[in-house]
Amino acid sequence: MSMKRGTGAVLTMMVLASMLTACTDKRVEPSSTIAATKAGDQKKLEPVTLKIMVPGDRPKDFDAVIQEAEKKMANSLNVKLDVVFVPWADLAQKTQVTLSSGEDIDLIFDAPWLHITQQIAAGSYEPLDGLLKQYGPNILKNRPQQMWDANKFDGKIMAIPNGNTFVQGRVYYVRKDLREQLGIAPIKTYEDLIKYAYAVKDKIPNVTPFIPAGQDVNKGLSEGAFRRYWSDNKENITPSPALSESLVLYTKNNDGKVYNLFDQMEPMVWSWIQNARKLYQDKIISPDVLAIKDINEPAKQSKAAIIPHNEFGVTNDMQQALKTGSPKAEFEAVTFMNLEKGAILTNSLQYNFIAVPVVSKHKERAIQFLDWANQKENYDLLVYGIKDKNWEAIGDDQYKFKGDSYAWFPYVWIWNPTTDRLDASQEDATKKLNKWTADASNFTIDKLSGFTFNNAAVSNEISQYVSIESKYYSALFNGVVDPDQSWAKFKAEAAPLAKKIQVEEQKQIDAFLAKK
Structure with a gap:
């Protein structure tokens, strides 16, 4: 769905939590064979099939594009790609089951509006700082430092941010x-x-x-x-970091305070x-x-x-x-x-991420593949399809799709501001707006930029609250139910939980701001 694209900002504040120590027990040690091969080396590696789970519908010509990519990697990375597309409506449940069951998977889409913080807290994802330093130079250089700094979890890179702007267009x-x-x-x-x-x-x-x-x-x-x-x-009323899509707990006026609608x-x-x-x-x-x-x-x-x-x-x-x-x-x-x-x-936070599950047996090769995909020629292939069949280049920084056999979906795995092209078919006003969002100087930096909310102390309360909120929130904000009656019921059930979350969140924010 349209939630898929862009950065969180209009930047919906991310729920950045991390009980990162939980990751260590489940981590798979690097293969010595792979560890000896750094990104950029042309030595042919042993064949590996990467299983990748992303949202959306499989484009008509996707298989032909993957075949072309595999052919280009045959004499170096030697990777086959098993890309599983999950319908948007099934995404939350399917990815949750996949991760909780320990299914062997090498790359998976996640987001602050999905369940990235819960999965980090559960130890589902591999920390990537070391892997990126060794195998991902293109991934690192294609995203500005401000983007990396704002999208870490407790100071660690737990997933790769995919986006090309500092504020998402709405x-x-x-x-x-x-x-x-x-x-x-x-x-x-x-x-x-x-x-x-x-x-x-x-x-x-x-x-x-x-x-x-x-x-x-x-x-x-x-x-x-x-x-x-x-x-x-x-007043810039915005969801607070603890509940990234809910206005029940919110910030305003960039004052570092968490407010509560209840x-x-x-x-x-x-x-x-x-x-x-x-x-x-x-x-x-x-x-x-x-x-x-x-x-x-x-x-x-x-x-x-x-x-x-x-x-x-x-x-x-x-x-x-x-x-x-x-x-x-x-x-x-x-x-x-x-x-x-x-x-x-x-706060420069992004809205889409690609993560390496801790159960993956091919972590190094997964990052090597993403690094390969972050090179412009390869990025063009995976993002726009086969040149002159699915798309045509308009100069060095624009593209135009030909027909409808390939869809634009880099946000699910490789989107970045360096190799991305502008859609030449869009009006000049749209291109201007997209360039505007890519310039951080056009915006005021939120004083909570870089803040990481650790949900360990209130994880049970958050789980209970989210379950209750799902009964009321969308119905209220779409006008389906009587506001007075439904809000009263919502408040009666959820207010004590929201208050505990708010108090813990404010305590962490105060500590964060005191160190700045």
């Missing part, structure tokens, strides 16, 4: 053709967006005006929660919840919002006028899929982010 995909059909001017404000949604409801009955995300794993894309990214959120409801947050309720009752938000597993699918099928998305511009695969069924249909991307210099806080 937009709504809007059906431009429907807007023009209705005679509505380009959308400039949230109020304009909602007026358009009502016009769709009144005059285009076969299209759902608005489909936000209803699945709990993507609750940051629920209608109310998504509002925090817009310019009227001048203690005192923020008027702005409550207005978002109430507005979502009105939109749902008025049949603007889909009545099936909580049941839709992937909001991109109805959008591609020309069944949605508006969906939220975590990236500037419109992706080529979304645009092409829409046009396949409706040739005259077209998405446009609308953002209400505050583009003034310094207005947005960033």
Whole structure:
């Protein structure tokens, strides 16, 4: 789903925890044969098949791309790639089961909005500092030091951050053709967006005006929660590090304090919840919002006028899929982010990671492969497909897909700001925005940048809290339930747990800030 791309920031603050000592008992010692071969050596190694688990759908031409990659590695790394794609709706459960069962796997996607901190605490992932120093020079150099520093866990690299920006773009995909059909001017404000949604409801009955995300794993894309990214959120209300996608515990004003909605409801947050309720009752938000597993699918099928998305511009695969069924249909991307210099806080945290499970028998070769993939020519192959068949190069830093046989998905394993190209098909305004997000000087650095939350003291409370929250949060922020009644029930069940988490989190933050 669209949660997949980008950095956490609009940077949703990561839940950075780490009971790292738990990793040691499960660690597999390096193979002496592999350990003798450093990154960049051309000596042919013994054949190895790497099993890699990533989210999404397998592109049509993916197998041909993998065959080409394996051919290029045949006389050096000698690696075969067994890449398993997991549907977004099944991702949390599938990866959880894979890791807890000890299934032999060499690389796996994880994220702060998934369960990276829980898996680190459980000792599921191998620390990578030594492996990267020995086998990953391209991985290291392709990401700026600020990115590495902000994405460590208790000072260690426990997974490789995948991203190319310091703040993630946030937009709504809007059906431009429907807007023009209705005679509505380009959308400039949230109020304009909602007026358009009502016009769709009144005059285009076969299209759902608005489909936000209803699945709990993507609750940051629920209608109310998504509002925090817009310019009227001048206090920078943001989820706290302990609960990376939940506004129940939050920070604001960059003051180093953790606030609790159960203690005192923020008027702005409550207005978002109430507005979502009105939109749902008025049949603007889909009545099936909580049941839709992937909001991109109805959008591609020309069944949605508006969906939220975590990236500037419109992706080529979304645009092409829409046009396949409706040739005259077209998405446009609308953002209400505050583009003034310094207005947005960033902690430089990334939203997607690739980790090496501690059970992997090929840890060194896994990092060698990723290092190979971080070289520009190889990156181009894995990210864009076979040159002149799936894509064409536009200069040294842009690309253009040809057809729809390959999809853009580097965020799941190799995305970085150095070898990445801009989509030449996107408008100049989108390219400008993407360059803006890649420059850290455009943002204010959050004073909690680099803070690592250790959940050891409250791991049980977090587990219980998350289970309770899943019953209420997405329903509340999408307007499906009565706000007053549901919030009262939510508070009665979860407030004591949230308070314990808040107290522990604030204690750790105070200690962190005292050392700065």
